[in-house]
Amino acid sequence: MALDPTKHADWEIAAEAESRMKTVYELGEQLGLDKEEVLPYGHYVGKLDFNKIMSRLADKPDGKYVDVTAISPTPLGEGKSTCAMGLVQGLGKRNKSVVGAIRQPSGGPTMNIKGSAAGGGLAQCIPLTEFSLGLTGDINAIMNAHNLGMVALTSRMQHEANYTDEQLAQRNLKRLDIHPKKVEFNWIMDFCAQALRDITIGQGPGKMDGFTMKSSFAIAVSSEIMAILAIANDLADMRRRIAKIVVAYDKQDRPITTADLEVDGAMTAWMVQALNPNLMQTLEGQPVLVHAGPFANIAIGQSSVIADRVGLKIADYNVTESGFGADIGFEKFWNLKCRFSGNKPNCAVVVATIRALKCHGGAPIPVPGKPMPVEYNTENVGWVEEGCKNLIHHIETVKKAGINPVVCINAFYTDTDNEIAAVRRICEAAGARVALSRHWEHGGEGALEFADAVVDACEEPNDFKFLYDLSDPLDKRIDLIAREVYGADGVSYTPEAQAKLKRLGADPDMAEMGTCMVKTHLSLSHNPALKGTPKGWTLPIRDILTYKGAGFVVPVAGAISLMPGTGSDPAYRRVDVDVETGKVKGVF
């Protein structure tokens, strides 16, 4: 019997459930996997041998594919990960064969302020410490592969500065002539290290101490290699993409890739194991695949294509989370991830809380760390109804993808019957199924209505289609996303973005490259302060970045910080180890 979430912290609930969780071998048996297809990492976490499983099950039809997304996030949190875990547990209670698929958290936020997003209450992914502290090492593998690329780049620049063409030829090297101000690649570390955001390297006194230049560190999960891990279809695809990463330009403005540095093979070598998705479990013992990272700016920011491909083969339902609001997370799931994978979703869940709907509808916006405004403790159907406009907008987005939306009202104790009835009425009028779910308090038993709604939605026919074709020019793609998904009146470009738009128009690779938008997730618009459904605005594109390895162009309509900062009261102050048991305390 699980602990009572109204009386215990998430980590206490997780620790209690971990004392009786399934071994990774038991999870493998439950999934019908051969023993050698499960690669254990300790007794309770493992990796799945992707190649072996996909070969054995090549002819098996895929299961149902369910995405979990949300309304535009508010400071209150909608509990998407909790809902994803709750849905998996609810389907489990209905005796469905189900797996969840979520992304791995980054050490930076975990050690800083934010939790690691393993869910909460009685709907969580365990074991929690392993989940939060690096799991089987995939992010470390990315860190090593990425930084090896940067070692190759910087040492090559140094040797080219020190040696003549003849001396280079003796080493079988041809001068790459990299422009020191056109280095695009950076170093990575998986913490919030603002001190490494802008640095100068190669300041040693000797000519073998490196080439002096500006450089920077980004958080590891923002690496292009993480973006590649998330969208690669297999090892050959990952190998090919890593080789295409553009690290710099030469003095004639030609791109220099990892392949030019002859380091692409070695970078891939560090990533071989990371390609296999990680196997964990819910509090109630359903399997959960954890793979790829949370950084949704220059990546899809959700569980990997490989994890979903495996999940669809080994279970009848694969519940995957796409993070943020449907304008960010679902749009990337839809037009990027499903395009790269070829998988067709059956249904998308849009998560909302009554509290967040009130916030979108006009209630005072809460400030994290401050007491909740009292308005949230009393019924206000008017605010809920007004806030449903944001929810309806996201429902419409899901319907534009040709699949069936299910609204999940993630229950909270202050919700009133009238408020819930209002949401049900409005959503049903908009053509969406609605379910109230109490997984936070009651686990899978509390998510049965939710699970049933998803099963029904998956049984209905659907007509999945992309918003744009890859043959569409980039400005058309951006325009479609801005108008159809964000509700903008149009798009404007800075002269810099305009110039890049023109250059990319002539790039033959564009016919294979997806579009990965950067915009705040806190509003449908580019202005995070605007709640509800902003009207009468134009999306301003400031810049367009290109990631040839990942295969994305990234139109930037907001700020990108690739290296967050650690605050003055970070979470690591409260983390410790029980030296008798080895248990980690204070990690969420």
Added chain:
Amino acid sequence: MALDPTKHADWEIAAEAESRMKTVYELGEQLGLDKEEVLPYGHYVGKLDFNKIMSRLADKPDGKYVDVTAISPTPLGEGKSTCAMGLVQGLGKRNKSVVGAIRQPSGGPTMNIKGSAAGGGLAQCIPLTEFSLGLTGDINAIMNAHNLGMVALTSRMQHEANYTDEQLAQRNLKRLDIHPKKVEFNWIMDFCAQALRDITIGQGPGKMDGFTMKSSFAIAVSSEIMAILAIANDLADMRRRIAKIVVAYDKQDRPITTADLEVDGAMTAWMVQALNPNLMQTLEGQPVLVHAGPFANIAIGQSSVIADRVGLKIADYNVTESGFGADIGFEKFWNLKCRFSGNKPNCAVVVATIRALKCHGGAPIPVPGKPMPVEYNTENVGWVEEGCKNLIHHIETVKKAGINPVVCINAFYTDTDNEIAAVRRICEAAGARVALSRHWEHGGEGALEFADAVVDACEEPNDFKFLYDLSDPLDKRIDLIAREVYGADGVSYTPEAQAKLKRLGADPDMAEMGTCMVKTHLSLSHNPALKGTPKGWTLPIRDILTYKGAGFVVPVAGAISLMPGTGSDPAYRRVDVDVETGKVKGVF
């Protein structure tokens, strides 16, 4: 049947043997371990649950403890790792219960020039790719723990620069007032990244972009946390040591520790799994423990105390490698590692090759990358006899520890009977057992004479004693090491070292701190060019470093580079992945 090492590369031999290697569960059964004591990481590598095993076997007497060291290294290589693996295989062929214990290689040298030291020929540790590319992630754990400490230090300096005492107090922080020019801690990365050797950080434009100051990266294996991993007795000991790492001094010159930064618990949390030693195997299926790292400057640079403690419980013979020459590796094994662990060795092997003895005896010194001088292809007993002086010196060092030396002549096809007979005669006259070993060519079958000599030496009584007491003042300790182990006439100090000697004389912690010398391993003296047994010289101590976490003072009689450089023809150019099988090619 293994491949012929005269016709196949080491990695081909390893790959063939890996096709029929034991699973980690089979290795555990062979060692009589309970199933839950083996934590698998995939099917062929695992970790041993140190606490569970030590609790269960607390009352079991320890096995025999054998160290493998060598003469002063030459560019030819003496093959210590190969000999350690050969001895384990030879003891295995004699049906002895045996484990090997070696250190994990660093990604820096592996990707740069040097091999990963898994042995060679028919005496290797497998699986080779896992061994060479990060194994179960211990070095990554060190990287995360260490860099988190640096994040805490640099973000604290930034916040203290931005906030008043009152604002800090609101966050429950007291000003540490760190002196920006007295920061002792650095960042780490496990590659040879010379461009990061000397850097300036915190150069972003905003006040939240970090505090601008000089900083540096070192190679991960040189981290004080690696030094701690190698000598910690258990988790409580590791927790205590990590908390004592001095990261900086304040403006009143008082030390600032990780505990002052409130990050010591979180740093330990990242290290919990790394404390368990890794289980691998020889080419012939004997278990090998792999733990801690190769950096012997500010650490012992050998397999961990924990691995040896476990090894001595689970087998009748634990063969551990201490690297470099006996003046460096064995001296640290003897006076540091065994003092911290309380374990008493029974025998030490001094490895020599006929070729390297010739080099010490006057033959032209070979240059790596150039053809071998022809002199090495013809018999020269005179050079061998003269070179044996270096070997005899190291034999005497082992005898000063009160344990029994065994000389292993690591056979090579150019050796002649007369040369081998000369070594036998000289060593036996010096009171050492001698064995010729052909493990490189014949595996365990070729190492039977070697194994028998070690078994005999272990049966003999011995009288293990330290060279110095921790109650001895530091200058006496250094003097004893210089005269008794290196053969110096005395010790000189720079004024800086003299001042530190005085300061440490008043430090009460000194009674618990070991002495970890930094000196070239290429000569018994501090001058790497001097082969044989240099006479009439004084050891110059340039500086004395203090590592309060590891519990070492480090007298420096040579150069320390904490960040090697990547050369112009690095190994990563030749590393790649077979995308069909996932096998890594070109890693040694």
